[in-house]
Amino acid sequence: QVQLQESGPGLVKPSQTLSLTCTVSGGSISSGDYYWSWIRQPPGKGLEWIGYIYYSGSTYYNPSLKSRVTISVDTSKNQFSLKLSSVTAADTAVYYCARVWYSSSWEIFDYWGQGTLITVSS
Amino acid sequence: QSVLTQPPSASGTPGQRVTISCSGSSSNIGSNYVYWYQQLPGTTPKLLIYRNNQRPSGVPDRFSGSKSGTSASLAISGLRSEDEADYYCAAWDDSLSGWVFGGGTKLTVL
Numbered sequence: 390q391v392q393l394q395e396s397g398p399g400l401v402k403p404s405q406t407l408s409l410t411c412t413v414s415g416g417s418i419s420s421g422d423y424y425w426s427w428i429r430q431p432p433g434k435g436l437e438w439i440g441y442i443y444y445s446g447s448t449y450y451n452p453s454l455k456s457r458v459t460i461s462v463d464t465s466k467n468q469f470s471l472k473l474s475s476v477t478a479a480d481t482a483v484y485y486c487a488r489v490w491y492s493s494s495w496e497i498f499d500y501w502g503q504g505t506l507i508t509v510s511s
Numbered sequence: 512q513s514v515l516t517q518p519p520s521a522s523g524t525p526g527q528r529v530t531i532s533c534s535g536s537s538s539n540i541g542s543n544y545v546y547w548y549q550q551l552p553g554t555t556p557k558l559l560i561y562r563n564n565q566r567p568s569g570v571p572d573r574f575s576g577s578k579s580g581t582s583a584s585l586a587i588s589g590l591r592s593e594d595e596a597d598y599y600c601a602a603w604d605d606s607l608s609g610w611v612f613g614g615g616t617k618l619t620v621l
Contacts, residue, residue: 435513436548436556436599438610451609485555495544495562496603496610501555 391415393486393502401480401509407473411486411502418467419444424489425469426498427460429482437482441489442469476509483507514539515600515613522619528588531616533600535581539611543603545583547576550597550615559598560585587618595620 397409411425418425426441440450442460450458454473462469473480483504490499516534523529533545547560558567560576563583575586583602587594600613 435614436601436612438612440609449609452607497546497558497561497567498548498556498601499558504555 391488391500393488393500395484395486395502395505397505397507399506399508401476401507402511403477403509404475407471407476407480407484407507407509409471409484409486409505409507411469411471413467413469413488416488418462418469419464422490422492424449424491424496425460425462426487426489427471428485428487428498429480430485430504431479431482434482439471439473439484478509481507481509513614514604514607514611515602517598517600517613517616519614520617520619522621523587523590524621525590525592527590528586529590529618530587531585531598531600531618533583533585533613535583535602535611537581538606539581539602539604540578540583541581542605545576545578546601547574547585548599548601550599551593552596556599590620592620594618 392414394412401407424441427439442448457474459472483506485504486502487498488500490497544562548556549559550556563578564576573589597615599615604611
């Protein structure tokens with residue numbers, strides 16, 4: 390059973406950089422059938438896709454966040470990471486990491502981490 | 512403001528049939544598959560429907576999806592109390608080159 394677990398500081402000051410890591414267990418991040426994604430959910434609001442990465446390092450970002458986002462992968466640790474710079478209160482959200490199972494016929498967000506609440510406040 | 516538009520709420524009584532709509536554009540729903548996710552209170556989203564109308568194994572056939580043009584719908588028949596959850600539609604957007612989600616619909620079983 391694949392499991393994903395987010396880790397990182399729960400409180401970030403405005404203008405600083407938010408950094409999160411997702412550790413994958415029960416499966417290899419180097420498998421060619423998956424992207425590894427970050428999604429966030431502001432309190433009481435809907436889901437927002439941040440971006441995803443392939444094990445080779447190819448990345449795809451939400452255009453509205455692209456200038457501030459970096460997603461990277463460390464296959465030796467079976468982890469992938471998110472950095473979001475110049476954060477404001479609007480970046481306060483539950484951040485999820487997720488596996489995206491893709492084929493020529495679908496892309497499915499099939500496994501999710503439990504999510505971690507990141508609060509941006511001084 | 513989400514790219515895909517859903518009603519913020521829906522409701523029904525046990526046994527009823529309810530539908531949740533999802534409206535998009537030619538660059539997302541109009542040209543790509545629609546997916547539906549269910550988020551039960553305090554849990555992570557779970558795939559309900561993929562490729563517009565396909566159910567993963569384990570999802571009851573009470574749940575069905577459809578798509579027409581730039582809109583999609585999720586129908587839940589034989590409504591049960593355990594269906595009370597938030598429901599999200601999602602699609603790839605060719606113009607944005609990224610995934611877009613609806614704002615979510617909170618389903619209440621009265």
